[in-house]
Amino acid sequence: GLTWAPAVPPSDLEEFGVAAATVGGLKVALYAVDGAYYATADLCTHGQASLADGFLDGELIECPLHQGTFNVKTGAAVGAPCSVAVRTFPVKLEGGLLHVGLP
Ligand code: FES
Numbered sequence: 001g002l003t004w005a006p007a008v009p010p011s012d013l014e015e016f017g018v019a020a021a022t023v024g025g026l027k028v029a030l031y032a033v034d035g036a037y038y039a040t041a042d043l044c045t046h047g048q049a050s051l052a053d054g055f056l057d058g059e060l061i062e063c064p065l066h067q068g069t070f071n072v073k074t075g076a077a078v079g080a081p082c083s084v085a086v087r088t089f090p091v092k093l094e095g096g097l098l099h100v101g102l103p
Helices: none
Strands: 003-006 018-023 026-033 036-041 055-057 060-062 069-071 077-079 091-094 097-102
Touching (some): 018 097, 026 097, 036 091, 036 097
Antiparallel strands (some): 060 069
8 A cells, every 4th residue: 555655735835836845765746736736756757857846837847957848647748858757646635734645
């Protein structure tokens, strides 16, 4: 089963729709899209960039380094130069904190 690791309060996502957190030693990016929450690995699959520093446009996160894009719901790489999907994790809100589900 999943281990639910506490991450950040939803208010951290209010300004930009995205925030970084470290859960279980793993750096993740959390996203708010239309009132629902999603998480991916924070590291871009194209290079050494933090997706949490990127620009969230709807359900797409744009990498700050070369402007490749991923769908935050599926992890799919949807915009060049990204071609490899980023890992996704389930998110739940409990006790006022977003929790990330780790395998
Ligand atoms: Fe993210 Fe190149 S490092 S698009």
